[in-house]
Amino acid sequence: MELRNKLFLGTFVHSKALDELEYLHNAAVCVDTTGTIVAVEVDCDEPRAREIVLPGLGWDGAEVEVVKAKEGQFFFPGFIDTHLHASQYPNIGIFGKSTLLDWLNTYTFPLEASLADPAKARRVYTRVIRKTLSHGTTCAAYYATIDVPSTNLLADLCLSHGQRALVGRVCMDQLSPDYYRDASPDASLADTRASIAHILTADPTMSLVRPIITPRFAPACSLPLMRQLGALAHETSLPIQTHISENKSEIALVQSLFPRSATGAPDNSYATVYDAAGLLTDKTILAHAVHLTEAEADLVRARGAKVSHCPCSNSAITSGAARVRWLLDRGIGCGLGTDMSGGYSPSVLEAARQAALVSRHVVLGADGRGEGEEREKLSVEEVLFLATRGGAEVVGLEGRVGGFGVGLEWDAQLVGLGLVGEDGEVGPEEEEGDVDVFGWESWPERVAKWLYNGDDRNTKRVWVKGRLVHQRK
Amino acid sequence: MELRNKLFLGTFVHSKALDELEYLHNAAVCVDTTGTIVAVEVDCDEPRAREIVLPGLGWDGAEVEVVKAKEGQFFFPGFIDTHLHASQYPNIGIFGKSTLLDWLNTYTFPLEASLADPAKARRVYTRVIRKTLSHGTTCAAYYATIDVPSTNLLADLCLSHGQRALVGRVCMDQLSPDYYRDASPDASLADTRASIAHILTADPTMSLVRPIITPRFAPACSLPLMRQLGALAHETSLPIQTHISENKSEIALVQSLFPRSATGAPDNSYATVYDAAGLLTDKTILAHAVHLTEAEADLVRARGAKVSHCPCSNSAITSGAARVRWLLDRGIGCGLGTDMSGGYSPSVLEAARQAALVSRHVVLGADGRGEGEEREKLSVEEVLFLATRGGAEVVGLEGRVGGFGVGLEWDAQLVGLGLVGEDGEVGPEEEEGDVDVFGWESWPERVAKWLYNGDDRNTKRVWVKGRLVHQRK
Numbered sequence: 001m002e003l004r005n006k007l008f009l010g011t012f013v014h015s016k017a018l019d020e021l022e023y024l025h026n027a028a029v030c031v032d033t034t035g036t037i038v039a040v041e042v043d044c045d046e047p048r049a050r051e052i053v054l055p056g057l058g059w060d061g062a063e064v065e066v067v068k069a070k071e072g073q074f075f076f077p078g079f080i081d082t083h084l085h086a087s088q089y090p091n092i093g094i095f096g097k098s099t100l101l102d103w104l105n106t107y108t109f110p111l112e113a114s115l116a117d118p119a120k121a122r123r124v125y126t127r128v129i130r131k132t133l134s135h136g137t138t139c140a141a142y143y144a145t146i147d148v149p150s151t152n153l154l155a156d157l158c159l160s161h162g163q164r165a166l167v168g169r170v171c172m173d174q175l176s177p178d179y180y181r182d183a184s185p186d187a188s189l190a191d192t193r194a195s196i197a198h199i200l201t202a203d204p205t206m207s208l209v210r211p212i213i214t215p216r217f218a219p220a221c222s223l224p225l226m227r228q229l230g231a232l233a234h235e236t237s238l239p240i241q242t243h244i245s246e247n248k249s250e251i252a253l254v255q256s257l258f259p260r261s262a263t264g265a266p267d268n269s270y271a272t273v274y275d276a277a278g279l280l281t282d283k284t285i286l287a288h289a290v291h292l293t294e295a296e297a298d299l300v301r302a303r304g305a306k307v308s309h310c311p312c313s314n315s316a317i318t319s320g321a322a323r324v325r326w327l328l329d330r331g332i333g334c335g336l337g338t339d340m341s342g343g344y345s346p347s348v349l350e351a352a353r354q355a356a357l358v359s360r361h362v363v364l365g366a367d368g369r370g371e372g373e374e375r376e377k378l379s380v381e382e383v384l385f386l387a388t389r390g391g392a393e394v395v396g397l398e399g400r401v402g403g404f405g406v407g408l409e410w411d412a413q414l415v416g417l418g419l420v421g422e423d424g425e426v427g428p429e430e431e432e433g434d435v436d437v438f439g440w441e442s443w444p445e446r447v448a449k450w451l452y453n454g455d456d457r458n459t460k461r462v463w464v465k466g467r468l469v470h471q472r473k
Numbered sequence: 474m475e476l477r478n479k480l481f482l483g484t485f486v487h488s489k490a491l492d493e494l495e496y497l498h499n500a501a502v503c504v505d506t507t508g509t510i511v512a513v514e515v516d517c518d519e520p521r522a523r524e525i526v527l528p529g530l531g532w533d534g535a536e537v538e539v540v541k542a543k544e545g546q547f548f549f550p551g552f553i554d555t556h557l558h559a560s561q562y563p564n565i566g567i568f569g570k571s572t573l574l575d576w577l578n579t580y581t582f583p584l585e586a587s588l589a590d591p592a593k594a595r596r597v598y599t600r601v602i603r604k605t606l607s608h609g610t611t612c613a614a615y616y617a618t619i620d621v622p623s624t625n626l627l628a629d630l631c632l633s634h635g636q637r638a639l640v641g642r643v644c645m646d647q648l649s650p651d652y653y654r655d656a657s658p659d660a661s662l663a664d665t666r667a668s669i670a671h672i673l674t675a676d677p678t679m680s681l682v683r684p685i686i687t688p689r690f691a692p693a694c695s696l697p698l699m700r701q702l703g704a705l706a707h708e709t710s711l712p713i714q715t716h717i718s719e720n721k722s723e724i725a726l727v728q729s730l731f732p733r734s735a736t737g738a739p740d741n742s743y744a745t746v747y748d749a750a751g752l753l754t755d756k757t758i759l760a761h762a763v764h765l766t767e768a769e770a771d772l773v774r775a776r777g778a779k780v781s782h783c784p785c786s787n788s789a790i791t792s793g794a795a796r797v798r799w800l801l802d803r804g805i806g807c808g809l810g811t812d813m814s815g816g817y818s819p820s821v822l823e824a825a826r827q828a829a830l831v832s833r834h835v836v837l838g839a840d841g842r843g844e845g846e847e848r849e850k851l852s853v854e855e856v857l858f859l860a861t862r863g864g865a866e867v868v869g870l871e872g873r874v875g876g877f878g879v880g881l882e883w884d885a886q887l888v889g890l891g892l893v894g895e896d897g898e899v900g901p902e903e904e905e906g907d908v909d910v911f912g913w914e915s916w917p918e919r920v921a922k923w924l925y926n927g928d929d930r931n932t933k934r935v936w937v938k939g940r941l942v943h944q945r946k
Contacts, residue, residue, distance in 0.1 A: 090911045093925030094918050097850050119895075126897025127909060316925075318833040318850065344925035346907075354830075360791040361834045377570050377791065422592070424599025428946075434819075434929060436600060438563045445567050452566030452789075452817035455928060456907060473901075 003466050005059050006031040006410075009046055010069025013447060014077050014403040015385040018328070023443050024404070028053055029075070031410040035466025040406055067461075069414060072437065072446075077403050078138025078411035078462060079348035080391025083241070083287040083308035083337025085143040086154055087112045087121075089128040091341040099318050100247040103342070105177070112145045112170075113180040121150035122157070128346070129161045132338075133470040135347040136459040138411035139164035141241055141285055141308070141337075141395050143214055146170050146182055148191050152198040158209050159202055162469035164411065166395055168214030168241055169195040173225045175257075176216075185225035189232065196238065208465065210239070212285075217243035218254045218273050223262060230278025239283035239396055245270045245296070246288035247319045271296035280305050283396050287337055288313075289327065290320035297330045306333040306394040309386065311354035313342035321361045324386070325376045335391030336383070348391075349454050352383040356451070380448045414461040417450060432472065433457035476939050478532050479504040479883075482519055483542025486920060487550050487876040488858040491801070496916050497877070501526055502548070504883040508939025513879055540934075542887060545910065545919075550876050551611025551884035551935060552821035553864025556714070556760040556781035556810025558616040559627055560585045560594075562601040564814035572791050573720040576815065578650070585618045585643075586653040594623035595630070601819070602634045605811075606943040608820040609932040611884035612637035614714055614758055614781070614810075614868050616687055619643050619655055621664050625671040631682050632675055635942035637884065639868055641687030641714055642668040646698045648730075649689075658698035662705065669711065681938060683712070685758075690716035691727045691746050696735060703751025712756035712869055718743045718769070719761035720792045744769035753778050756869050760810055761786075762800065763793035770803045779806040779867040782859065784827035786815035794834045797859070798849045808864030809856070821864075822927050825856040829924070853921045887934040890923060905945065906930035 008029040016022040028049040030039040039053050046066065054061045069075060091107050098106055115121040125144075132140055142158075142165055144151035151169040158165040169192050173182040182188035196211040203209045213233050215221045221229075233240050245251055251270055258273045260266070265276040271292065274280045282304030289307045292300070300307070309322050319342075327334050336351040337343070343351065359378040378386075392402030401411040417435040418426045426436065435453045437446055450458060462470035481502040489495040501522040503512035512526050519539065527534045542548060564580050571579055588594040598617075605613055615631075615638055617624035624642040631638040642665050646655040655661035669684040676682045686706050688694045694702075706713050718724055724743055731746040733739070738749040744765065747753050755777030762780045765773070773780070782795050792815075800807050809824040810816070816824065832851040851859075865875030874884040890908040891899045899909065908926045910919060923931060935943035 090909070090914075093908075093922040094914070096921075097852060123893065123895060123897045123911075127893050127899075130897065131909065315830040315833050318836055320837055321834065346926075357788040357827075360788050361794065363791055364793055379570060420596065420600050422596060424596045424603065426600075435566075436563075436604065438596075441567070448569075449566040453819075 003033045003035065004063060004065045005033055006065045006067060006466065007046075007049055007054065008067050008075060009049065011074040012404050013074045013443070015381070015389045018385050019379060019381050021381050021384065021444070021447065029404060030054070030057060030059070031466045033466070035409050037404060037406055037408050037410055040404060070416065072419060073414055073416040073460070075404070075412050076136075076415050077388040078401070078413055078464065079136045079387050080335060080395060080402065081132060081137045081140040081338050081348050082285055082335035082391050082394040083141055083310055084340045084343075086125055086128045087115050087143065087145045088341035089124055089131070089346070092346065093344045094341070095317055095344070100250055100342075101253070103317050108341070109177055109180045115145050115150050116147040118150060118153065121147075121153055125150070125154045125157050129157055129163050131346045133161065133163055133462055134456045134459065135349065136413040136462055137163070137348055138413070138462060138464045139391070139395060139397065139401060141166040141212065143168055143170055143241070146172060146180065146191070148195050151195045155199045155202060155209050162208070162464050162467050164401070164464050165209045166212040166239060166241070167199060167209060168212040170214050170216050171225060171229060172216040172220035174222050175219050182225070185222060185228055188225055189228045192229070192232065196236070213238050213240045215240070215242045215279060217250070218270065219250060219257060223258065223277065226274070226277035226279055233281060233283070234278060237283075239285065240279055240281060241285040241287070242274065242279065244274070244286040244289050245291045246314070248291060251291060267295075269293060269296050271299045275299055275303065285394055287339065288319065288322065290314055290322040297327065297332065301331050306335065308337035308394055309334050309355060310337040310339035310343055310351070311358040312345050312351055313337075313339035315354065315358060316344050317342050321358050323362055323376060324355065324359060324378060325362075333390065333393040334386055335394035336386045347455065348387050349451065352387045353451055355383045355386060356380065380444070380451050384447070384451065410463055410466045412463050413459045415450060415454070415458050416460045417446060417458060476506045476508065477536060477538045478506055479538045479540060479939065480519075480522055480527065481540050481548060482522065484547040485877050486547045486916070488854070488862045491858050492852060492854050494854050494857065494917070494920065502877060502883075503527070503530060503532070504939045506939070508882050510877060510879055510881050510883055513877055543889065545892060546887060546889040546933070548877070548885050549609075549888050550861040551874070551886055551937065552609045552860050553808060553868060553875065554605060554610045554613040554811050554821050555758055555808035555864050555867040556614055556783055557813045557816075559598055559601045560588050560616065560618045561814035562597055562604070562819070565819065566817045567814070568790055568817070573723050573815075574726070576790050581814070582650055582653045588618050588623050589620040591623060591626065594620075594626055598623070598627045598630050601813075602630055602636050604819045606634065606636055606935055607929045607932065608822065609886040609929075609935055610636070610821055611886070611935060611937045612864070612868060612870065612874060614639040614685065616641055616643050616714070619645060619653065619664070621667050624668045628672045628682050629675060635681070635937050635940050637874070637937050638682050639685040639712060639714070640672060640682060641685040643687050643689050644698060644702060645689040645693035647695050648692050655698070658695060658701055661698055662701045665702070665705065669709070686711050686713045688713070688715045688752060690723070691743065692723060692730060696731065696750065699747070699750035699752055706754060706756070707751060710756070712758065713752055713754060714758040714760070715747065715752065717747070717759040717762050718764045719787070721764060724764060740768075742766060742769050744772045748772055748776065758867055760812065761792065761795065763787055763795045770800065770805065774804050779808065781810035781867055782807050782828060783810040783812035783816055783824070784831040785818050785824055786812035788827065788831060789817050790815050794831050796835055796849060797828065797832060797851060806863065806866040807859055808867035809859045820928065821860050822924065825860045826924055828856045828859060829853065853917070853924050857920070857924065883936055883939045885936050886932045888923060888927070888931050889933045890919060890931060
């Protein structure tokens with residue numbers, strides 16, 4: 001599909017810093033045919049853009065596609081979901097009272113295994129891509145399954161639907177059911193290489209989709225497998241994604257499975273096990289990190305690995321309340337993950353909302369009734385940073401997506417909120433959403449209303465790399 | 474408006490016990506012109522209903538209105554919101570990093586005071602009724618403001634929109650700003666009586682709307698005022714609503730404001746202060762109850778007062794994590810409150826979802842990383858009980874609403890979930906929602922999906938007392 005040069009006009013909101021949103025009003029953003037932002041001008045309406053900005057870019061104004069945000073609407077960077085299992089999408093909301101290890105066996109492995117059926121995989125993966133795009137997720141770090149053809153299909157579908165993605169074939173050669181396990185470390189590595197090769201053939205420059213090496217988590221991987229995957233990461237410079245320190249039983253399991261005598265590492269902490277296998281790199285995404293020790297945080301920081309915070313999941317399956325401030329204080333980059341289907345929601349906005357709420361439970365401390373550190377609390381601005389720029393850093397796309405600036409690619413959503421009339425009713429178009437604006441709210445208040453009650457209805461249009469990939473009817 | 478006899482056909486789901494949902498498939502429910510359920514038959518399709526059930530009721534089948542749930546849809550009892558401030562609706566989502574006492578002064582009192590403007594009050598109250606109805610709230614326990622005319626307007630609007638409600642003029646004669654405070658206990662009482670009289674004139678049998686005596690919370694009420702309101706409750710047998718033990722600073726404030734020397738009570742606990750004023754009755758709704766002591770729980774139980782659990786609010790403004798299991802174990806009736814705008818959402822379904830999640834934080838205990846009591850965890854079934862039958866008990870309507878049974882009134886919602894096609898797409902009608910059903914899910918799994926991802930789009934139609942009060946376009 002041939003893209004045209006585009007001129008976006010209106011209000012643009014994005015993170016300037018962890019605790020600061022920048023509001024660009026009456027602004028113009030120009031996006032070229034490669035999907036790259038080539039101009040950002042404030043105090044610039046359409047006539048001025050046509051008079052000054054477009055000629056400066058050497059663009060023919062007659063051929064430019066103009067997209068205007070309506071009064072009250074705003075452009076916001078696309079969300080980055082730094083951790084989710086595409087294969088588990090049909091199970092969101094279904095977890096009962098389980099916790100991690102029984103949840104895997106009861107709900108998760110049977111579903112993942114069933115996606116070796118190509119028709120089922122196509123149905124589920126199509127749906128998860130369409131669904132997450134509709135929620136403004138322009139980039140997702142996906143776990144697929146152990147099955148190569150359907151993992152490749154997921155990557156193909158991301159490409160055809162235009163969603164930026166990291167797609168990983170899941171590696172697991174132990175402690176999972178017979179019906180769903182790699183036959184050996186070598187078989188796991190061969191399948192991983194096959195999936196990497198497919199994805200690199202489909203998108204040779206990794207312009208949209210890239211492979212990611214995906215050891216499920218330490219308990220499901222033998223040490224030889226982890227070491228081979230670490231070597232593969234070193235050989236290919238590809239990113240890695242896995243889970244760490246989600247749940248206390250899981251941590252105890254890791255410590256019993258990987259004693260120092262086996263790894264040769266200085267201790268048997270969860271992070272050390274990964275490090276000993278060469279899996280802690282500056283391109284590693286560690287999901288959860290709820291219960292990291294200070295020493296593990298030091299190690300993660302030293303290696304430059306990043307954390308995907310998954311508050312919906314951590315609350316739902318009773319894993320714990322991750323201390324995001326504590327991680328950030330230690331210089332560890334953090335983004336947000338929906339972690340479907342440990343997490344119940346496809347929405348990064350919901351993950352941001354829950355990140356704010358869970359941070360308050362961290363403040364509350366013991367039994368939710370004590371007195372924790374007030375500064376653990378995350379603000380509206382901070383959780384939206386995590387959902388965009390923070391996520392970009394976690395998936396290795398900082399400086400490429402996550403905000404509005406010359407040189408960044410146009411991964412964005414147009415957000416609209418409902419306006420309440422004088423009679424207390426809302427108009428037919430505005431009714432498409434749960435956020436009610438009365439008109440007197442400041443811009444930060446409108447954004448707070450969006451964070452706390454927004455949903456896919458407020459995401460009117462979504463672009464990835466300049467291409468329109470979702471539009472509400 | 475004249476109501477017709479109605480025949481509802483399809484699947485009906487409601488709480489049979491705290492931890493048990495009952496699924497009535499292929500069932501028929503007959504609702505007479507007073508809005509009362511007069512028959513519930515299972516294994517009964519329309520022909521059978523027409524052949525056996527309607528004649529048995531003496532109904533002319535030609536004049537009966539038939540409402541059929543489509544395949545996959547189900548009827549569910551209307552939600553009961555046991556605690557919300559209608560006047561604060563415009564502020565939902567706007568609370569920053571505040572906690573209770575600064576939140577009141579910064580955000581809440583200025584907005585409430587501004588609703589003395591009748592046009593603004595009409596706009597806000599119309600919107601909150603329409604909004605909560607659209608989320609399936611068939612009954613709401615509203616706080617209005619200190620202003621009598623606009624409080625009366627809220628009651629009138631509930632009546633005209635057909636929402637069941639308890640409507641309270643807020644009483645507060647101390648520790649609030651000069652611009653928003655009752656002039657004296659006598660003035661507060663006179664205004665309260667005026668509002669009660671208005672509501673009893675508008676709905677003399679309290680068939681839909683009833684007044685509720687509403688001391689804001691102890692810190693904002695002098696002892697003389699609380700005593701007069703307690704006497705008024707005794708005189709009128711009307712229900713009472715107030716807040717208790719929401720936040721630790723608030724509790725300390727109560728203890729300093731109401732020493733034993735002033736109340737003459739055996740101690741200065743929050744519950745004891747209310748009890749000393751005659752405000753703890755079996756018709757009292759206590760919102761929050763996050764930090765109750767064992768002795769207070771005993772007292773609340775002894776008086777038969779009930780608790781409105783407000784998890785969204787308690788997390789949002791960092792009040793604490795209420796121990797619902799602990800309250801239930803002590804025989805205290807509990808329901809759910811959105812507590813707008815301490816709570817950020819108009820949806821009781823969201824309150825139920827957060828009740829489930831917050832109960833997991835109670836399990837997690839210290840810092841969200843300890844080991845609490847596993848049994849504190851609330852199930853899907855339990856939080857939906859709280860949202861319906863539990864709420865009915867809290868607002869004094871047990872045996873009248875909250876479930877499906879002969880003699881109960883028809884306060885109900887029709888729920889529909891999205892069905893994913895074989896191609897991974899959803900149909901145009903089904904797209905009106907965020908819940909995706911693939912078709913293989915059991916009924917309990919569908920209900921879990923609704924709990925965790927449902928919103929107002931899934932609530933297709935809403936009835937109160939047999940009258941259709943909301944329908945999605």
